[in-house]
Amino acid sequence: MSTPDQKVAVITGASQGIGAGLVDGYRKLGYAVVATSRSIAPSDDPDVLTVQGDAADPATAERVVSAAIERFGRVDTLVNNAGVFLSKPFHEYTQTDYDQVTGVNVAGFFRITQLAVEQMLRQGGGHVVQVTTSLVDHASSEVPSVLASLTKGGLQSATKALAIEYASRGIRSNAVSLGIIRTPMHPVEHHETLDAMHPVRHMGEVQDVVDAIVYLENAPFVTGEILHVDGGQSAGH
Template identity: 85%
Template structure:
């Protein structure tokens, strides 16, 4: 159980990479954390509650939010980090690709954000919702065909701004972090040089770059509706 004044964050896609880094980042801020992913395992930290499940399934969102309220009593932040990226020529995408990407990237955002915002409104005191998106939304690349990323993450960026305006007068902020390619276990080492060269700064980003962007937004009460590019300059040009 958290102390009455301890804030609580929910992180999706939290078992590894950026999500795991964000969990650690919020704990260092003193937040209790509810962490969810399909493969997440229990934590030794009494202030980190893990919930296994597929965020594309609305039932997972219901379980995660219920667990947060039952264990810690409130929700102050939600980081919609879970995402799937499939790069292939548009005409080669399959129905399964479409279902997988839209399921996690869009359905995975929709229900849990609804439930988290409902709880923020119920308890008063505001809150914060953050989407993790991709810089490719703002600069399509011939080297990395990714229409499904643009379709889903582009939708999230528009929704980020809409939520910011809808709830601004109730002190619930909504922001997004638009990432370049981040060095995580999903990228084999042999591709690092090629992926790094896709950024004007000549290298990939690090997990901590993404984490610090999220924490900046968490600690920036006058910032809402912002799409924060953490992409080595990609969105500016190449």
């Protein structure tokens, strides 16, 4: 069971893929975890509290952070992993597409990060991590994705702004900027094409992302960093 000095991580988009990998990764670090997504199931682990809710809804953020404080007494790390990616020619995006992507990617970051930072200030420190995409730095003619650049690019800039605003108060802010990661989201028949989109000629694995975020977690002198975990995409083609 949790102890008063056990650190606590809040992870959004935590039910599958990268999010589920992060829950395991933070538990291995000894953290208690508050895991949230729309469809997340209860956990048998007494140190994992699951909270169902839509990341785009500010009420979900209130419930998640309140639950973390009520159950574990603190919030040491927030990983803003929940995200929506929708690739379409720019002129074909609908208002519904826009609302969905900005809702999860931007509104889903805004309120929960405010609440987590407020708690971190009370504690005297913490760590906020954003999950973004290397398409922000390296747009691709093969993957039209203006909404990803608009929203995740905003998060990438916000990552640095948060790092500077709170650097003197013990709160670090970093991001991982991803290539294509092998998750259930990508059907097997597309894997060969997706592999070829990286200079290293293969997709990343969930563990690659977890390892990168664990590195940032254990790097007290690193803040404002955008760590590319993208098989070389951001470096060139």
